[in-house]
Amino acid sequence: MYSFKNDYSEGAHPRILQALVDSNLEQEDGYGEDRFSQKAVELIKERLGRKDVDIHLLAGGTQTNLTTISAFLRPHEAAIAANSGHIFTHETGAIEATGHKVLSIETEDGKLTPLLVKTVLDYHTDEHMVKPKLVYISNSTEIGTIYKKEELRRLSEFCRERDLILYMDGARLGSALCSEENDIELCDIPSFVDAFYIGGTKNGSLMGEALVICREALKGDFRYHIKQKGGLLAKGRLLGIQFYELFRDNLFFDLAEHANKMSGLLAAELSKVNIQFLTQSPSNQIFPILPNEVITALQKNYGFHIWETVNTDHSAIRLVTSWATREEAVLAFIDDLKKLY
């Protein structure tokens, strides 16, 4: 049984484990004030070409989203998200639990545009309704699509015109940035968004997301929020060491590239036998539409999620690849699938 269920089925890239082992008995200050965290933050700032951002290392995606959004918003302000957005559907109401409504927008491709956001703004006219204030996007999105630079630029301009905070969930930012279709560089992002995070958990770490706050007015007292929401790890070194290892050379990008290469291989081979996809995903999640009996047969040897019923005979499945996906497993899957077709 080989799993394509997600990109967090294995532990961490071996270099990361080795870095943990090597530093294990060094005494460090707690709560992210260790030297590794500080060095990791410096490395990421260099990559971004920006000294004036604040960077915080947090344990996971939902933790990062709820801490950030609740820190940025006043009580009557709301977030806007695609209806496929992680905060809208898959975080058990974490944002609402901090007191804020999430306004959702129906989208085709999981991406927000100025026009879509404007519709929400136009609808919210007075104090009997929440005040839309933060625009939440994911790159890559929850359905594998990615933002092009021009799309991001236009959304960014719109948000600035309308005094909205633009926040990017980068749980799978590595895969987005290493996608063949991508034209955004990591160092472009701070000029477009007010805050974003660089996902480690789904790109080779045991855990960890690096939150980057770009807008000055949003930086204040942020460590209080991390602590209050339970995200300030006593052994912050655990995050620092991992991000240091990911960014001291090209490891972060190498791992994402491997994940994309594996999903690209899957997509290309499936296309050859005329399999259709639910979304046009250039990143590490793909959603092929298969006959239900083929799905049943594949389930004997492979793990994956059935994403959506397409018609009475067909469903879309989700295949996720990662830094750890073995090419032989991909080839075996393709072989097995072709035999069933």
Next chain:
Amino acid sequence: MYSFKNDYSEGAHPRILQALVDSNLEQEDGYGEDRFSQKAVELIKERLGRKDVDIHLLAGGTQTNLTTISAFLRPHEAAIAANSGHIFTHETGAIEATGHKVLSIETEDGKLTPLLVKTVLDYHTDEHMVKPKLVYISNSTEIGTIYKKEELRRLSEFCRERDLILYMDGARLGSALCSEENDIELCDIPSFVDAFYIGGTKNGSLMGEALVICREALKGDFRYHIKQKGGLLAKGRLLGIQFYELFRDNLFFDLAEHANKMSGLLAAELSKVNIQFLTQSPSNQIFPILPNEVITALQKNYGFHIWETVNTDHSAIRLVTSWATREEAVLAFIDDLKKLY
């Protein structure tokens, strides 16, 4: 410079790191549904001699406290804590951020008694005040003291009579249970409290606390709360592997015993030169009272917190030992101190 600042200055016990390395490429389900977490839970249940408890592995202490207390209480209900209690002073209002007041009680030794709790109950008479509902205790306490079995039994009985939830923060439970003065066994605890957690972070793990819910009525839907509060790690295996390693033999207790042995050695030697202590601590935190000039001199070579001003010339410092504290460092500290005295 050697640090006695806390018990989370180093990484993890080497056996834990090795276990992470050994299991690294095995594919596991996410979110605590991996085989390691399941095995760890089974091992702890065996240690507790109880199959009917629910056990959840969480990332840190504040996260565990806020998730648990907010899950257990209705909106108008409050927690009761010693004024030295971690949730009252050192969690940045994490409990209040979930909507609940923390009622504090002045104590001598950091411990709650039926009489102290009764005072709070008697004061809260009607719906113009919060309803005290959960009693929060720490063992060992934040000032190093521990509960004796008889103390815990009486508090437990009182809470049951008054329909209060008794919750024990076990961030340093290992040290408490391995203290020479202790007469409680791990397997005794579920019969006394409604929920408690076994601290891993401060006893040899990279991170992780094992929450044990003993009262049936408090178990329902608990994973929803963990997810909502941002505590459900995608790679839950990281917690499972560590607790499995701590409890597959006696490692958890061995580590705590070492920590206690080191603090005991410190305390014994300091007593020999007639140094007084702020509290009578039989666990891994001790609070010697030293002349300020001695403190200043020690700070050149040792890290520790200055805890409290005692008088114009003296302050209490906090020395914390851990599984990783080296005996040579302790002896050197004692030597250096004696020279200064």
Next chain:
Amino acid sequence: MYSFKNDYSEGAHPRILQALVDSNLEQEDGYGEDRFSQKAVELIKERLGRKDVDIHLLAGGTQTNLTTISAFLRPHEAAIAANSGHIFTHETGAIEATGHKVLSIETEDGKLTPLLVKTVLDYHTDEHMVKPKLVYISNSTEIGTIYKKEELRRLSEFCRERDLILYMDGARLGSALCSEENDIELCDIPSFVDAFYIGGTKNGSLMGEALVICREALKGDFRYHIKQKGGLLAKGRLLGIQFYELFRDNLFFDLAEHANKMSGLLAAELSKVNIQFLTQSPSNQIFPILPNEVITALQKNYGFHIWETVNTDHSAIRLVTSWATREEAVLAFIDDLKKLY
């Protein structure tokens, strides 16, 4: 200028003011423990034919909704509402501010059915999503429609089967119950829902809603929640006196009947000139679709809300009648409209 903007443009029915004057200097206990509130509660229980319900008098609709829903739900549980539901769109995120997501359902007529609710339940499968727990309906709805007894019975049965709390917002319950199409009696409601409120503000009171809690398990400590959310008026008598006056004879129903008679007159006359309506409303809010130039002309002499753009030339307006609507004003409006047509 005559206003059809809403059913709270005037003060209170004169009998209510007189009752306030008559009782003014009697000394009463505060916070709803006065004799008037107690008598009002008894009167309503008699009307309901139920001694075993709990009744609380609160100041307004949003206050009642947020207090009730937050008291009934645990942190991870969510409310379900029509997308036209007041709590979803017009309470500034009041429910979310207490920590709970509101899941919305697209509807044709503002009403929920078992099938619609089931769709939401089916979608929410595990702890990564909120747990739908409370079904919020309004009768009459925000777009003037009302529930028939059979519809309510079926929804009620479904909720019981699926362990959902059924809560009815009765801001305009008077108008619903006095509608010609209605077949529900006030005393039927407790057998169908777990809680509901009888709206006073929009039916002749200065303010006030009478919350009726029918399900035993939801009653406990409710006054704590009212106090905590700021709804426990020091001079609770203000609510008690008004509800006593509304229910000591048939006043509550007489007032609603007048409102309906006035909206019925409007609707009948508008239909005669072939004006279409956005919704088929048998209650005191109607939504005629008019040419935009007619709307502009009417605005010179009449106040009302423009509800929705229908096409480039037409919009729907909302006309609301109340206990205080004067028949002459209605006739004048009809005359003026016919002249414009």
Next chain:
Amino acid sequence: MYSFKNDYSEGAHPRILQALVDSNLEQEDGYGEDRFSQKAVELIKERLGRKDVDIHLLAGGTQTNLTTISAFLRPHEAAIAANSGHIFTHETGAIEATGHKVLSIETEDGKLTPLLVKTVLDYHTDEHMVKPKLVYISNSTEIGTIYKKEELRRLSEFCRERDLILYMDGARLGSALCSEENDIELCDIPSFVDAFYIGGTKNGSLMGEALVICREALKGDFRYHIKQKGGLLAKGRLLGIQFYELFRDNLFFDLAEHANKMSGLLAAELSKVNIQFLTQSPSNQIFPILPNEVITALQKNYGFHIWETVNTDHSAIRLVTSWATREEAVLAFIDDLKKLY
């Protein structure tokens, strides 16, 4: 039986009721946008001699406190209050329910000073603790004492130096300002505090508090907060008419003066027979210490709260007078008491 239990035992001053009657059938916009509310706001601004403040009319004290404090604070910030402060003990955790800790300070006289506040600031050193941000005071205090101008000035200066928000709960501001010992005028207050409210409920209204926001940065979007917390009355006119009546001449102050005159009479006569008081109160709440058997005897004909046990034989009771307190009742009480003495 005559009640000295509180200052909200009766309805409203007759002039207020008459104003409600006179305006009853005028049609007005809802939600505080009626002409009466606007005129009331203008009148109060004139009294304050300040055009640049924002004034909002809210239904009650707890509602005002929770709406204001939650609107002003970010999630990690806390309020500071005397341990006798209403928000700390008698609002069922309303502030905590919005997510904020209330830090309490032990006081002799219910009043805060720069020194007392500084102690709290000094204790809160880093992000592991909440950040004290708002200083909550009551004038008169919950135990009847009042602030002198110099005290308020010094506290105000300290708060500005330390970037703290100073907020005054004026539930009984009328009584404070009309006290013989008072040297503050209503128009002085905006120069000292960032926000305060003028209490109507306890000074002749059926309900209602006028919140005055003085600091520019705290004004934004405040109506959203009122609506979200359930405090935006549909018939806002109910508040507007009452405050208009209170402030269109000297009624607000006349009523408070009467209340003070009655408590002064009580205090003077009790002093004559050498009765001691728990606090030196120059306002409309006094706390005489009486032998328990005297208290029991008085309870046959008079209502009041037993405030505190003083020793085995004596308790302090609370006597509250109001605009409605009849002088004959006061004299009768004094007579009866003297007979028992």
